[in-house]
Amino acid sequence: MVATKDELQHFLKHHFGYATFKPGQLAVIQQLLTPKDTVAIMPTGNGKSLCYQFMGAYLKKKVLIISPLLSLMQDQVEQLRLLGFKRSIALTSALTYWERSFVINHLEEYDFIFASPEILATPQIKATIQQMEWGLLVIDEAHCISQWGPDFRPDYLQLGGLRSELQNPLTLALTATATPKVQRDIIAQLHLQGDDPVIRRPVNRKNIYLSVVGTSSQEEKKQELFALVKRLQGPGLIYFSSKKLADQMQVQLQKETNLRVATYHADLSKEDRFIIQQQFLHNKLDVICATSAFGMGINKGNIRFVIHFHMPGDMESYVQEIGRAGRDGQPSIAILLYSQGDEMIQQQLTAATVPTNNEIHFVYSLNERTSFTGIDDKFKVIKAFIERGFSEEATTRFFTTRFQDKEKALQVMTTYAQGTTCLRRFIDTYFAEKDAHQHDEICCNYDVTQLPLARLGLLRTKSVTPSYTIQSYNAILDKLFLNL
Template sequence: MEVKKILYEKFKLTSFRPGQEEVINDLLGNGDVLAMLPTGSGKSLCYQLPAFMLNGLTIVVSPLLSLMEDQVQHLKSQGMKEVVALNSFLSNEEREFALKELHKQKIIYVSPEILQSKSLRKRLKQMTIALFVVDEAHCISQWGHEFRTDYLKLNEVRNELGNPTCLAITATATKEVQQDIINKLNLVRFKTHIFSVDRPNIGIVVKECGPLVSEKITQLVYLVKNLQGPGIIYASSRKWTEDLASILNKEGVNGISYYHGGMNNDDRLLIQQQFINNELQLICCTSAFGMGINKPNIRYVIHFHSPLQLESYLQEIGRAGRDRRGSIAITLHSEGDIPLQMNLLTHEFPNNEQINAVLEFLQCNKGFRRINESELLKQTGMTDVMWRFIRFHLEEHGVIVNRKYHQRADGYDHLIKSLEDKITDRINDKQRKFRRFQQWLSDHTQCRRATILAQFDESLIDKPENCCDVCGIDLNQYFTTESTIKNFEFQSWQNELKKIFHQ
């Protein structure tokens, strides 16, 4: 009863979604939990609610900065102010202030890197830790789709904090990844709550298109003009998101915008909020869009370019239909995209030249107390994901200790070789996943839902009526019946200013 009361008081909700209550009850009983709940099922509530009931602080490890900040803003906007995000983007002053005020908080969101900070760990050790939450726990496994080396150090941190109750939670983890999570976090006595990855209210369609891009565009225009919005279109590059938005715009589709990581923060937030507030009905975006966005009424997701693997696909289509009403996911599949996508795969990892450039940088700047990481990224042209990858391996070999570079007497040939081997392994693994997903896309003989579930060792028990294109699905059901977009009427700037300030 107590739980339901808090649920209403804090979160203004009257009932749980499947899985939430079970996880919460176990955590309240001090048991470690491994939980897999599908995207859009309210994972964060599983730890946010106990955090406000338990005595002490809840630590939430989260891989993405933007995700953390979104969660914090969201909780604050609901009136829960005892929440803070700690990450490497805070200035020293801000960090010190946050540390000083830590005892006032109920939840802190942290990046895995910042947990390596000695001052933070020292401070945390003085406090009662109620829960240690590993969000997006699949990042701990190199078999998962977003392996993050820093996640491997989480068990050590948890030990140091006296092994507080642990929740490892994810939306997509195969059996293999689940086992890896258990091992790497050293979970011994724990409960598992694994729920199906299936989202029965999302119909799954793959449309085979020829090698010509124009064919895909024609399909896209047709679909967008007819489908009931709001919708999301995923494309593989920034340029494409802009081009698609402008093509659709010229075709007379309004309330559309593009969104990608190259835009400035303010514009990204404006577009995101316009979409959530139904002032836009369509977003053309890269995979940068969607994380941490809580919009219940997304009716369709179109993949203009298919993602590189099944897990990403599930995550992206999972943004549709969070209100549990009928929604549709359509992938425009073309063999013509494959070479480019194979290329994208390898570009996630540093190449030979970049590895050498990093070692050279470190050698040139060896006098400094700490490695200047932003300067390093600038000079070597690597992404931060690549750098973290290299850094982790250099740390393993003792070349980097506490963010400081230690020169090796015996040269680097061996080190470079082992790093290259690691990279080759990872690329091979990604390619394996890519081919497997491509197979799924081009297989028009087996039920798509059943074959997805099979990859998670599940079987399809309740086949929904609108299952997939193989089982037969009538797209007309998803065509427009109502307008969802709020139009605002602009008269004059004077009037508009009055409206803003309610004068």
């Protein structure tokens, strides 16, 4: 007998403390309980993780969650343990040799097991999980499985085969953004069964005002950034494509304001990144200058603004990143600062990450025993294709298409930045949303020059300009000696 809505809500309240489901959560859970494989496309901050947490607790069966990000896995494990699900573990490189050996030998004792595709490919772990019975297989960030998606990862190609080796357990594929093409690819790659497994929530977050601010030069863009941060109610995130520039802007913002500003990117130690995350989550920092390394798994409800100093390479990344604003449902703003020629940064990044035909040929011509230690990421990606049995011709064809797709994605993002139509409708059209948004004055700024910060309640009420009292040398000495 299928559980009623009231029964499921009672279970939610009793085990998770929420009175009601967020939009889309109940539909996903009910479809899984029929049982039916499900692709859930739900916007950032919509509580995707609760869907598999609920299923594991309700069915009292083991859940295997495959995720691409170490920080995301660790965050989810801590969240589950706080909820009382103590038998949760993340199989990651953060475990010591002895910790990892213990976990593998006692894997049957855990209820929620998080792992990356790379870890699951190791023979010992693969053999262990094949012997276990799974209530649910979860593919988090499922767009990574699609060669058409912007975050494609070769390691995700093995997941369809892994699912078969696990006897095709009930499967939930989760993502915040996926075009119809990517949806079809996810279903095909994972060999999902049943008609129309997709449950989709609109990507449109109406409480986030969308804005593009044009500037004539990089220097003007910097001045615009400083002016915006001084006016906007925080806390806020500022995204950069350059770690060096993120560092420089953090120092400059610290000088020009009395705000608490920190930098976050991959060059920081794990300890420093963790400390900055915690300080931001607990309102000890006002602004983070970050690269795309920041955000995944960071569940902070009151972020009021997200500014992109550099244009992302694709619409999926942009929607993911601006989706970190306004998770509490309150008015927030997403601002893209754009100067003519910003596309060149993303073109350079593509050239640095997508292998050329010559590079592919070179790696294929190497001896199989050649060590890849210290060789750049492009070579490691090619090696991953070789290890999965791809011919040189197939790999060359794949990355030629990949390069063309990235160029098309960048052109879409450039059109958005230069556009003269409603920004929200542009996003809806890109993701093939059924109900295209009708433009209004608190939607976006495509047809106005002034941002309605006061109307949105996003205008900072207190000055953030540092106040310095200039005293003479004698006055300082007098004060010191009087206090002796």
